[in-house]
Amino acid sequence: MGEQRAQFRAMQEGTAEDWGIISSHFRPFAKELPDRIIKHLQLLDGDFGGFPIDRLEHSLQTATRAHRDGRDEEYVICALLHDIGDTLGSYNHPDIAAAILKPFVSAENLWMVEKHGIFQGYYFFHHLGMDRHLRDQFKDHPLYQYTAEFCAKYDAPAFDPDYESESLAFFEPMLRRVFEKPRNSIYKME
Ligand SMILES: [Fe+2]
Numbered sequence: 001m002g003e004q005r006a007q008f009r010a011m012q013e014g015t016a017e018d019w020g021i022i023s024s025h026f027r028p029f030a031k032e033l034p035d036r037i038i039k040h041l042q043l044l045d046g047d048f049g050g051f052p053i054d055r056l057e058h059s060l061q062t063a064t065r066a067h068r069d070g071r072d073e074e075y076v077i078c079a080l081l082h083d084i085g086d087t088l089g090s091y092n093h094p095d096i097a098a099a100i101l102k103p104f105v106s107a108e109n110l111w112m113v114e115k116h117g118i119f120q121g122y123y124f125f126h127h128l129g130m131d132r133h134l135r136d137q138f139k140d141h142p143l144y145q146y147t148a149e150f151c152a153k154y155d156a157p158a159f160d161p162d163y164e165s166e167s168l169a170f171f172e173p174m175l176r177r178v179f180e181k182p183r184n185s186i187y188k189m190e
């Protein structure tokens with residue numbers, strides 16, 4: 001016997017029984033989200049893009065710096081994932097990380113991840129003929145300092161080929177804890 005499938009050909013015809021079947025598949029699938037995230041982070045391995053270290057190492061180094069500086073798990077995982085969107089969001093990579101993290105992290109950490117691209121630009125936009133002060137549009141925002149600090153202390157310094165970062169395996173238990181249960185989602189998860 002094959003696996004149970006919903007019977008509708010259009011959602012308009014869906015029944016509670018159909019949705020019971022779909023829900024029973026959703027939960028185990030959702031539980032494997034951390035595994036898919038790890039696989040996706042691994043796509044950044046060997047992807048240098050001209051930088052001194054590859055994007056996986058940059059992610060590990062950013063997270064390691066935050067962890068060694070005493071940041072909590074949620075912050076460290078935001079640091080680990082902040083550039084995960086580099087593969088699919090070539091023109092808006094912070095939005096990808098923010099979308100993945102959104103159900104699981106605080107509004108503060110979410111804003112920090114979402115805006116890190118603009119704040120990080122302070123360190124290089126001027127080399128590309130752009131305005132390094134683009135972040136100043138958020139000067140009066142309560143999370144300006146919080147986000148500027150993320151870039152200054154962890155993201156911007158995390159290009160050092162001689163830095164000894166922790167491995168992806170080291171962060172895996174933290175990642176699983178942060179992604180254990182969504183705190184904000186329109187979908188119910190018992
Ligand atoms: Fe980034």
Ligand SMILES: [Fe+2]
Pocket residue numbers: 058062082083155
């Ligand atoms: Fe980064």
